[in-house]
Amino acid sequence: MNLRVLASSFAVLFLGLSFGIHSTHSQDREYDASTFTWNPALSPTGPVVVSVNLATQTAAVYRNGVEIGSCLVSTGRQGYETPTGVFHILQKDADHHSATYDNASMPFTERLTWGGVALHAGGLPGYPSSHGCVHLPFEFSKRLFAITELGGTVIITKDAPSGGVSAGHRIEFVAAEEPSDFQWMPHDSPAGPVSILFSSKDSEVLVVRNGVLIGKGSASLTMFAEKPHGTYAYIFDGWQRDEKSKEPFAHWHQIGGPANSHEIKAFKHIKTDERLQHVLETVLTPGTNLVITNESVTDATRSQPGFHIMSGTLVSAR
Numbered sequence: 001m002n003l004r005v006l007a008s009s010f011a012v013l014f015l016g017l018s019f020g021i022h023s024t025h026s027q028d029r030e031y032d033a034s035t036f037t038w039n040p041a042l043s044p045t046g047p048v049v050v051s052v053n054l055a056t057q058t059a060a061v062y063r064n065g066v067e068i069g070s071c072l073v074s075t076g077r078q079g080y081e082t083p084t085g086v087f088h089i090l091q092k093d094a095d096h097h098s099a100t101y102d103n104a105s106m107p108f109t110e111r112l113t114w115g116g117v118a119l120h121a122g123g124l125p126g127y128p129s130s131h132g133c134v135h136l137p138f139e140f141s142k143r144l145f146a147i148t149e150l151g152g153t154v155i156i157t158k159d160a161p162s163g164g165v166s167a168g169h170r171i172e173f174v175a176a177e178e179p180s181d182f183q184w185m186p187h188d189s190p191a192g193p194v195s196i197l198f199s200s201k202d203s204e205v206l207v208v209r210n211g212v213l214i215g216k217g218s219a220s221l222t223m224f225a226e227k228p229h230g231t232y233a234y235i236f237d238g239w240q241r242d243e244k245s246k247e248p249f250a251h252w253h254q255i256g257g258p259a260n261s262h263e264i265k266a267f268k269h270i271k272t273d274e275r276l277q278h279v280l281e282t283v284l285t286p287g288t289n290l291v292i293t294n295e296s297v298t299d300a301t302r303s304q305p306g307f308h309i310m311s312g313t314l315v316s317a318r
Contacts, residue, residue, distance in 0.1 A: 027125055027126065028123045028124060028125055029072065029124040029125075029126070029137070030121060030122060030123055030124050030135070030137060030138050031137070031138050031139075032124070032137065033137075033139065035071055035072045035124060035137045035140070036069065036070065036071035036072070036136075036137045036139070036140040037069055037070050037071070038068070038069045038140065038143055039068050039069065040063070040068050040069070040143075040147070042066050042067070042068050043062075043063040043064045043065070043066035043068055044063075045063070045064065046063045046064025046065070046066075046286070046287055047063070047064060047152075047153075047193055047235075047286070047287025047288075047289075048061065048062070048063050048147055048148050048149070048152055049061075049062045049063075049152070049153050049154075049155065049233070049235060049255065049289055050062075050119070050144070050148070050152070050153070050154040050155070051154075051155045051156075051157070051233060051255055052073060052075070052082075052134050052154065052155070052156040052157070053156075053157055053158075054075055054082060054084065054128075054156065054157065054158045055158055057072060057073050057074065057075065057126075057127070057128065058070060058071065058072060058073060059071050059073045059134065059136065060255070061144060061147075062165070062235065062255050063147070064235075064286070064287060065165065065167075065235040065237060065253040065255075065287075066165070067165055067255075069140065069143070069144070071136055071137050071140045072124055072126075072137065073124070073134050073135055073136060074122065074123060074124050074125060074126075074127065074128060074129045074130055074134075074135040075128045075130060075132075075133075075134055075135070076128055076130050076131065076132040076133070077127075077128045077129050077130065077131075078128075080130065080131045080132045081128075081132070082117065082128075082130070082132050082133070082134060082156060083113075083117065083132075083156065084156050084157055084158050084231070084295070085155075085156055086153065086154075086155055086195055086197050086208070086291050087112035087113065087117070087153070087154045087155075087156065088112070088151055088152065088153060088154070088193075088195070088208060088210070088211035089110045089111065089112065089148055089149070089150055089151060089152045089153075089154065089211070090111045090112065090113070090114070090150070090211055091109075091110075091111035091150070092109070092110050092111075092145065092148070092150065093109045093111075094107065094108055094109075094145060095107065096109035096118075096120065100116060100131075101131065106118065106120040106121070106122065106133070107120060107121040107138065107141065107142070108120055108121050108136075108141040108142055108144070108145040110144075110145065110148060110154075112154055116131070116132055116133070117132050117133060117134075118133050118134070119133070119134045119136060119141065119144070119154065120133060120134075120135070120136065120141060121135070121136055121137070121138040121140075121141040121142070122135030122136065123135055124137060134156070149193070150192075150210070150211070151192040151193050151209075151210035151211045152193055153193055153195050153289050155231075155233050155289070155291060157230075157231045157233075165253055165254065165255050166253070166254050166262040167237070167251075167253050168251075169234060169251070169252040169253065169254050170249055170250070170251065170252070171234065171250060171252055171269075171270070171290065171292075172249055172250055172269045172270070173205075173219075173269065173270050173271075173272055173276075173277045173280050173281070174222070174269040174270070174271055174272075174277065175271070175272075175273075175274035175277050176218075176220075176271040176272055176273060176274070177271075179273050179274065179275070180217060180218040180272075180273045181217065181218070181273075182215065182216065182217025182218070182272070182273050182275070182276040183215055183216050183217065184214070184215045184276065184279055185213075185214050185215065186209070186214050186215070186279075186283075188212050188213075188214050189209040189210045189211070189212035189214050191209070191210065192209050192210025192211070193209070193210060193287065193288075193289075194207065194208070194209045194283050194284075194285070194288045194289075195207070195208045195209075195288070195289050195290075195291065196208075196280065196288065196289070196290045196291070197290075197291045197293070197297060198219055198270055198290070198291070198292050198293070199293055199294070199295065199296060199297045200220070200221055200292070200293070200294050201293075201294050201295060201296050202296055202297050203218055203219060203220045204216060204217070204218060204219060204297065205217055205218075205219040205270070205272055205276075205280075206297065207280065207283065209283065215276070215279065215280075217272055217273055217276045218272065218273065219270055219271060219272040220270070220271050220272075221269075221270060221271070222269045222270075222271055230261065230293070230294065231291065231292070231293040231294075231295065232254060232261055232291065232292045232293070233254065233255050233289060233290070233291050234252040234253060234254050234255070234289065234290040234291075234292075235252060235253045235255060235287060235288070235289050235290075236250060236251075236252055236284050236285070236286060236287065236288040236289070236290065237251045237252060237253055237286060238251060238286050239251070239284075250281075250284060252290065
């Protein structure tokens with residue numbers, strides 16, 4: 001083989017390596033066991049929270065505040081970007097087929113919106129490739145499907161995480177100086193997993209139980225509170241007692257989050273109407289999750305960019 005032929009061969013090989021991942025099915029890692037970890041024995045029971053990171057194309061699963069699994073994902077490609085936000089599992093279907101995309105198989109679907117966003121087993125080419133869904137490794141999606149419940153929480157962010165889980169976070173809601181209007185409708189969803197979302201940009205707190213909005217009201221950070229930059233997710237561990245004042249306070253674990261956020265141990269405090277403060281405390285049970293963001297919160301029916309919180313009627317799995 002002469003040098004010209006050899007050079008041509010290397011050129012073809014280089015182009016194949018450079019562009020093959022985008023053009024061949026052979027690079028799909030949906031069935032590759034090395035794309036995920038799964039250690040449920042680390043936390044056998046408790047509420048499950050799924051965290052998806054668009055920047056790193058990864059997901060992590062937490063049960064009772066402990067990471068029990070992680071995997072590679074493929075999210076929405078350009079023009080079909082997966083929205084960020086706090087979502088709740090509205091429907092589960094182990095053998096779902098798309099009504100939009102030629103009856104395409106979407107195994108172990110966990111629907112997050114009625115507009116077409118879901119977790120399910122799908123192609124993993126190494127880059128965002130879906131029509132908005134979050135593609136998971138096949139075996140991982142099967143195992144995740146087995147431990148989640150309707151109303152369970154899925155948090156999708158675009159911030160690259162600084163890493164893992166950290167404990168010892170003290171976050172409290174305190175009474176504002178002046179009363180303000182708020183809504184509280186606990187009977188709209190009497191039981192189920194609870195998520196609390198605070199947007200510092202909108203100065204608003206929302207409470208969702210089992211996928212249904214049950215409360216909302218004005219809220220703001222106190223003057224000397226650490227200001228959030230990005231999106232932070234926490235899981236409630238329980239009540240502890242302050243050594244000096246002997247007053248109880250809420251203790252949280254942080255999962256994921258932007259750089260250096262794990263070093264901030266207290267967002268003291270988030271002010272809201274005193275009546276809303278009291279009812280918020282009544283829904284705090286181990287596993288309740290709290291998301292603090294400096295992005296705007298938008299309704300599920302609005303299309304402009306922002307941090308979405310989705311709610312809707314839950315549909316039984318089949």
